[in-house]
Amino acid sequence: MPQRYDAIFVGTSFASSFFLHAYLAQAPADARVLVLERGPHRPLAWRLQHRAQVRGWGESRGFYRTSNRDKPWVTHVELGGNSNCWWGCTPRMTPADLTMRTSFGVGVDWPVRYEELEPFYAEAERLLQVAGPDDHPAFPRSGPYPLPPHRLSDVDRILADAFPGEFVPQPCARPSVATAKRARCCANGVCEICPIDSKFTVLNELAHLFEDPRVTLLLEAPCTGVDVEGAVARGVRFERDGREEEARGDLVILGANALFNPVLLLRSGLEHRELGRGLNEQVGVNVHVLLDGVDNFQGSTSVTGHGYMLYGGARRRERAGGLLETWNVPLLRLEPGKYRQQLRLRVVFEDLRQPQNRVRLADDGVTPEIIWDGHSDYTQRALEHVEEDLGPVLGALPVESFEMGPVDETEAHILGTTVFGEDPRESVLDRRLVHHRVRNLVVLGGGAFPTSTPANPTLTICALSLWSAAGVLA
Ligand SMILES: Cc1cc2nc3c(=O)[nH]c(=O)nc-3n(C[C@H](O)[C@H](O)[C@H](O)COP(=O)(O)OP(=O)(O)OC[C@H]3O[C@@H](n4cnc5c(N)ncnc54)[C@H](O)[C@@H]3O)c2cc1C
Ligand code: SF4
Numbered sequence: 001m002p003q004r005y006d007a008i009f010v011g012t013s014f015a016s017s018f019f020l021h022a023y024l025a026q027a028p029a030d031a032r033v034l035v036l037e038r039g040p041h042r043p044l045a046w047r048l049q050h051r052a053q054v055r056g057w058g059e060s061r062g063f064y065r066t067s068n069r070d071k072p073w074v075t076h077v078e079l080g081g082n083s084n085c086w087w088g089c090t091p092r093m094t095p096a097d098l099t100m101r102t103s104f105g106v107g108v109d110w111p112v113r114y115e116e117l118e119p120f121y122a123e124a125e126r127l128l129q130v131a132g133p134d135d136h137p138a139f140p141r142s143g144p145y146p147l148p149p150h151r152l153s154d155v156d157r158i159l160a161d162a163f164p165g166e167f168v169p170q171p172c173a174r175p176s177v178a179t180a181k182r183a184r185c186c187a188n189g190v191c192e193i194c195p196i197d198s199k200f201t202v203l204n205e206l207a208h209l210f211e212d213p214r215v216t217l218l219l220e221a222p223c224t225g226v227d228v229e230g231a232v233a234r235g236v237r238f239e240r241d242g243r244e245e246e247a248r249g250d251l252v253i254l255g256a257n258a259l260f261n262p263v264l265l266l267r268s269g270l271e272h273r274e275l276g277r278g279l280n281e282q283v284g285v286n287v288h289v290l291l292d293g294v295d296n297f298q299g300s301t302s303v304t305g306h307g308y309m310l311y312g313g314a315r316r317r318e319r320a321g322g323l324l325e326t327w328n329v330p331l332l333r334l335e336p337g338k339y340r341q342q343l344r345l346r347v348v349f350e351d352l353r354q355p356q357n358r359v360r361l362a363d364d365g366v367t368p369e370i371i372w373d374g375h376s377d378y379t380q381r382a383l384e385h386v387e388e389d390l391g392p393v394l395g396a397l398p399v400e401s402f403e404m405g406p407v408d409e410t411e412a413h414i415l416g417t418t419v420f421g422e423d424p425r426e427s428v429l430d431r432r433l434v435h436h437r438v439r440n441l442v443v444l445g446g447g448a449f450p451t452s453t454p455a456n457p458t459l460t461i462c463a464l465s466l467w468s469a470a471g472v473l474a
Helices: 014-026 044-049 051-056 058-063 100-104 114-128 154-162 207-211 260-266 377-389 391-395 458-472
Strands: 003-010 033-036 167-169 215-218 223-229 232-240 243-254 283-291 303-307 322-327 342-349 358-361 368-371 399-407 441-443
Touching: 003 014, 003 232, 014 033, 014 114, 014 207, 014 243, 014 458, 044 051, 114 458, 154 167, 154 303, 154 322, 207 215, 223 243, 223 260, 243 260, 260 358, 260 368, 283 377, 322 377, 342 377, 377 391, 377 399
Parallel strands: 003 033, 003 243, 033 215, 243 441
Antiparallel strands: 167 303, 223 232, 232 243, 283 342, 283 399, 303 322, 322 342, 358 368
16 A cells, blocks of 8 residues: 655755745644655765765766757755755846846746745855845845855955946855854855865755655655646656556645756656756856966855846847956966966856757656757857957957857756746646646746846755745645
């Protein structure tokens, strides 16, 4: 006889943990919650011993098939998911990011307004303990960030003076002062591992959720599908010790990310025209600048500045917006006296969903198969103009010379495969991330994003999980 639960969660990273946090806050003492995690528990000590494996992303490769081997899709399958290896950059989206069709005539509008999401952004930032500037020019805030901003470098200060209201300290989940659970970030710049456990991870900040007496956590227990009868999810199927098992639940919450959630829905017989389609990532490009007479790298974390000079405005009607990052990971020059006179600028561009880019079920009926045909013309135009658009930025700096790097092979932000929206014909999920057809099935994560925007997605993934919980559990 399958075990019965009030709620069943799939995955243990940002998307599912933030919903679980909200769920447990209101659940009675005798609630029964099952959490299924496909991967093992790998504590920090394991990660430090296996640095090459963590950094090489080699693990991700066996988890999917792809039509384009040049394009990796990074996903860490373990307790805490990608929160273990993320970099901790946490800008909000701007109000206009959520109204791309209305504001710029491209993409679609999101089914949720910025003002509706704002309190959930604030709560997500509290849980992540984000450090950031009190007055952020790009998005209105109802209160200060939980932690003060990081110290800028001298090069950042030149940009902040040259672009008032457009260049600010980057909001991030790398603490600027010690918190109750984490040490202050010491700017050593290997954040995918973070040897001092300073950046937010699910393991260092939210492990108590999985130790709650109401929660049963099963590791190395991959969900294989949702049992659906008519318009109701009855429970899930999962594997344990090589056997298939079942669990029954009143509410099913999928937080397995934008690669695996659509495949779980397909394996549950929930085909939809948009399901799995529109797979996309943002696109990052680097600029290496040799500086003339100014030392860099005095900042107090790995990425110190955010520039909005290429982000909005009329040009976004024609080409993708980009968010500028200044990196404070020292790349030293070899010339005596000029060791620190260098800058790494990154611009992260948004992409638009393309129907031909998709994830579907491979012939074996189990494995995600990615069909990837490249990013949109909208993004390509931005890449073609990036040097020209960066002219004023480089003009404000004492530049000896600069070199544009190639486009990064991955931004590691997987988005767009289970989009949310008002119209059940055009979207898989409703505005609270509940499946349009199966009303007790919630599907969380970046798959819901109908446009990608230039801002890193994870803070918004967390805020959307809290927004979803507020609607579903009301
Ligand atoms: C190196 C790197 C740096 C990054 N830096 C940033 C950054 O600075 N800022 C930012 O905003 N984003 C960053 N990201 C992206 C960020 O990590 C993702 O946006 C985020 O992790 C998505 O959260 P998620 O909970 O939806 O999915 P994931 O973190 O991918 O977690 C999915 C979870 O589901 C589990 N799972 C999968 N399939 C199953 C199954 N069948 N059954 C049970 N469990 C399953 C996984 O093991 C995992 O626990 C970075 C990513 C990488 C790789
Ligand atoms: S800069 Fe260093 S201390 Fe700060 S988050 Fe990154 S690895 Fe951790």
